[in-house]
Amino acid sequence: MFKRELWVKYIPADVRNMKVVELLELKQGNMTVAEYAAKLELLSAFSPYYNTVEAEYDKCVKFESG
Numbered sequence: 604m605f606k607r608e609l610w611v612k613y614i615p616a617d618v619r620n621m622k623v624v625e626l627l628e629l630k631q632g633n634m635t636v637a638e639y640a641a642k643l644e645l646l647s648a649f650s651p652y653y654n655t656v657e658a659e660y661d662k663c664v665k666f667e668s669g
Contacts, residue, residue: 610649622649630669639669 610619626646631639643666647653653662 614649619649622646626650626653626665629665640666643669 623646626643626649629639629643629646634642643662647662652658653665
């Protein structure tokens with residue numbers, strides 16, 4: 604809860620929204636698996652949906668499809 608409040612206060616909504624779009628469009632491309640996993644985790648922090656315990660399975664599906 605603290606982390607979410609901090610993000611809302613210090614990261615503008617348009618930046619958070621751009622990161623969510625970047626997450627949805629994320630593909631591995633030329634990244635290594637480790638780089639791709641790290642990027643997925645980083646961007647997941649900006650998504651209210653992917654940033655929950657309940658969405659862990661969906662995050663795995665996103666990882667495998669990217």
